[in-house]
Amino acid sequence: MSLLVIGTVAFDAIETPFGKTDKIVGGSATFASLGASYFYDRIKIVAVVGDDFPQSEIEDLQKHNVNTEGLQIKKGEKSFFWSGRYHNDMNSRDTLTTELNVLEAFDPIIPHSYQDCEYLMLGNLSPQVQQTVISRLTNRPKLIVMDTMNFWMDIAFDELLATIKLVDVLTINDAEARQLSGEFSLVKAARKILTMGPKFVIIKKGEHGALLFHEDKIFSAPALPLAEVFDPTGAGDTFAGGFIGYLAKVGTVSFDNMKNAIIFGSALASFCVEKFGSEKLRNLSQQEISARVQEFIGLAKFEIEL
Amino acid sequence: MSLLVIGTVAFDAIETPFGKTDKIVGGSATFASLGASYFYDRIKIVAVVGDDFPQSEIEDLQKHNVNTEGLQIKKGEKSFFWSGRYHNDMNSRDTLTTELNVLEAFDPIIPHSYQDCEYLMLGNLSPQVQQTVISRLTNRPKLIVMDTMNFWMDIAFDELLATIKLVDVLTINDAEARQLSGEFSLVKAARKILTMGPKFVIIKKGEHGALLFHEDKIFSAPALPLAEVFDPTGAGDTFAGGFIGYLAKVGTVSFDNMKNAIIFGSALASFCVEKFGSEKLRNLSQQEISARVQEFIGLAKFEIEL
Numbered sequence: 278m279s280l281l282v283i284g285t286v287a288f289d290a291i292e293t294p295f296g297k298t299d300k301i302v303g304g305s306a307t308f309a310s311l312g313a314s315y316f317y318d319r320i321k322i323v324a325v326v327g328d329d330f331p332q333s334e335i336e337d338l339q340k341h342n343v344n345t346e347g348l349q350i351k352k353g354e355k356s357f358f359w360s361g362r363y364h365n366d367m368n369s370r371d372t373l374t375t376e377l378n379v380l381e382a383f384d385p386i387i388p389h390s391y392q393d394c395e396y397l398m399l400g401n402l403s404p405q406v407q408q409t410v411i412s413r414l415t416n417r418p419k420l421i422v423m424d425t426m427n428f429w430m431d432i433a434f435d436e437l438l439a440t441i442k443l444v445d446v447l448t449i450n451d452a453e454a455r456q457l458s459g460e461f462s463l464v465k466a467a468r469k470i471l472t473m474g475p476k477f478v479i480i481k482k483g484e485h486g487a488l489l490f491h492e493d494k495i496f497s498a499p500a501l502p503l504a505e506v507f508d509p510t511g512a513g514d515t516f517a518g519g520f521i522g523y524l525a526k527v528g529t530v531s532f533d534n535m536k537n538a539i540i541f542g543s544a545l546a547s548f549c550v551e552k553f554g555s556e557k558l559r560n561l562s563q564q565e566i567s568a569r570v571q572e573f574i575g576l577a578k579f580e581i582e583l
Numbered sequence: 584m585s586l587l588v589i590g591t592v593a594f595d596a597i598e599t600p601f602g603k604t605d606k607i608v609g610g611s612a613t614f615a616s617l618g619a620s621y622f623y624d625r626i627k628i629v630a631v632v633g634d635d636f637p638q639s640e641i642e643d644l645q646k647h648n649v650n651t652e653g654l655q656i657k658k659g660e661k662s663f664f665w666s667g668r669y670h671n672d673m674n675s676r677d678t679l680t681t682e683l684n685v686l687e688a689f690d691p692i693i694p695h696s697y698q699d700c701e702y703l704m705l706g707n708l709s710p711q712v713q714q715t716v717i718s719r720l721t722n723r724p725k726l727i728v729m730d731t732m733n734f735w736m737d738i739a740f741d742e743l744l745a746t747i748k749l750v751d752v753l754t755i756n757d758a759e760a761r762q763l764s765g766e767f768s769l770v771k772a773a774r775k776i777l778t779m780g781p782k783f784v785i786i787k788k789g790e791h792g793a794l795l796f797h798e799d800k801i802f803s804a805p806a807l808p809l810a811e812v813f814d815p816t817g818a819g820d821t822f823a824g825g826f827i828g829y830l831a832k833v834g835t836v837s838f839d840n841m842k843n844a845i846i847f848g849s850a851l852a853s854f855c856v857e858k859f860g861s862e863k864l865r866n867l868s869q870q871e872i873s874a875r876v877q878e879f880i881g882l883a884k885f886e887i888e889l
Contacts, residue, residue, distance in 0.1 A: 365767065366767060461672060463808060464809060464810040468810075484769070485788065486791070486803070488808060497792070497805035497808070499805070502769060502770045503768070504768050504770040504774075505768065506768075533885075533886070537885055540885060570889060571889060576802065577802075579883075583873045
């Protein structure tokens, strides 16, 4: 029994109004597996890097209970590299560079020891590769969570729809939910996406929290109001990783457990944005996480007797 | 003991993607007093209309427990008229016409019988007029809630600041909070506004709910996710009216009561947007309101044991 995370392990170079970084380690699988690692200890990763990727970073993932047998290291090739600049509002960004490198011909090979996977996190990556991973698992996992982004809607819409059809939970931001569904109202957008395959849709609204839709039920999760967002890179991946990691720990998939999973995922994401890249996710304590979750509880609590 | 509402009583002509209206009755005091009327029955209004304003509409306010002794009817003059067109996203609108008419020389005379006012709702109106009302009350009310909008920041910033200084609660939308404070982060914006006079700031975020700030405490209220927003006109006024009406009913001003007041105000506002103008607010039952509040409770509820 394990949680399989696929996605990118990569280099990012980030500029925000607060400063800039040289190449630092990022990628959807990095953030998602670090996020999950605070709740669950049998995480397995499938991703690809070049031989420019530091061994110390791989060891750091291993220290976070991430099995890296499925992390391919391509000799003589370079890791995926993205650089971007955030605007003053921190909600929008320009991509400065995208070098696919090893990602161009990524074949997601699943080690035999990974076939016990019960929880599958399809981190943001080409929908074709996400689908290949599902097809290579002998037994369908108990829960498949998929994250994606507008980029794939623009260039691979049909493949994206084919992959969405196969998953249980889709996590997507509000603008992307509108783009995917062609509906402006998020309620209508979610209802439409629920007819595309997933039984659950999570619409991430950044500083406005998240909405979970399932059948005719809706849960509205708050976001922690932050005075400073230092770097939003990876917050969505961290959220998704924390979400599925919490569910893997609890072991039962239900609407109520998903509500809590969203709160824990949001708490992890709120740490992520406090420093550049994944820095803040490297050394969190359970006490810090509990205190942060307690803040979410206080934030949303009201008591009305009707 | 009473709740005094000041603001506009006016005609609106509204175009939305769903249709358009001829002149219908609107105005901040109309929406706010209707909103408050579902919780409290000693509402008194100060506003001005022309003699084009239908007597039947005044009687309808009276049926909602609104004392209209302070509603001035100017012979031979016309009521304030606004017309606007909402864009497809229903979040932005263009003003097509603004005819101030009776508002141009509005002197807010407070009838002697209104001097028992304990709760004061300063609905959206010129900050100069709002301030005059405060100065004409012999005893300072127990709670003064002020609503305003960007228009007054653009043309009467100093008067606005002088009025804000005198109130207990400021309700404002997110873009206006940013404009008023010069801060992008809503946390920083609210902190700054809390140094300007009010002890409580409510930032209205439309479809994303509302945030209440007081000292170092924050409450995040959800919005009801709606498939259709038919006409957002008056939703903010209705929210503010429901908010102060609930507090007047409860009779104790505290952070916890304000949290509940925000939920009740939001529930009223969620009805308001379902039809054109104030139509939906004319005949709500307590059962409908309770059921709607129950939806808010279900929407935001989660249970985490740490």
